[in-house]
Amino acid sequence: MKLQKIDKKLYRSRLNVVIVTCIAVLAASSLAISQTLIFLFPSETGSHFHWNLLGVVVSAIGLAMTLVKLKTHPKMREVAYVWDLKQALNLIYRKKRALDAAAEKGNVDAMLALQFSYDGSRQLWQLDDNTITMDSLNKAQEKLDSLTEEYSVTLDITEYRSEMLKAF
Template sequence: MKLETINKARYRKHLNYVIGACVVALTAGSLGIAQCLIALFPDSDGSHFHWNLTGVTLTSVTIGVVLLKVKHHAFMYEVAYVWDLKQALNKITRKMAKLKKAAEQGNADAMLAIQFSYTGSKQLWELDDNTITMEDLVMWQAQLDVLTTRYNIELDITHFQSHLLKQF
């Protein structure tokens, strides 16, 4: 994955539309399906939990399928980019302990993955106005910079590929 410049205002606007549409679809779909099932298959006990659960499940699956199908539409570009970025960062985060250990031993691929994580996290946190941990990120970046200087390694995050993580 390559990091790209994202228009924050456009991202937030489109994300809010997507979230709103999902909430409306989930509410209407769940209630509609549940009510149809209750009308078709009434329960003498008056408990319709399983029909309500079925409505929520079917609607959630439908929303997921629709989101996957429209992911590549121009309107979804920023939202899909952030979605993909979060997935890439999660893959790195799950291996961060091993990456840091390898980086301390001079592994350039580990340092590259960590640099990508820090740069991507900074972008993500700025897009989501989550600046609480930025001070920690600056500290972590300084620690990585010490390692790159010690091992004389130059990091170019444009060379990061997720397959690099397989070795850790």
């Protein structure tokens, strides 16, 4: 995955549209499905919990499938990019301990993965206005910078590939 420049205002407005649309579709479709099931199969006891639950589950599955299909739509580009970035960062986070240990020993791929993680996290946090934890990110970046200096390594995050993580 390559980091891309994203317009924050456009991303936020499109994300808000996606969130509001998902909430409205989930509420309307789960209500419609459950009410239809209750009408077709009424319960003598008056409990319709299972039909309501089924309506929510079916609606959520349908909404998820729709989002996957719409992921490539041009109006979803920024939102889909952030979703993909979060998944890529999550893969790195799962291997963070091993990456840190390998970077301490001078492994260039580990340093590259960490640099991608830091740059991606910085972008993500700025897009989401989550700058509270930026200090810890800056400290981690300083540590990585000292390792790259110590081992005379130049990092180019455009060379990062998620396949590199398989080694850790």
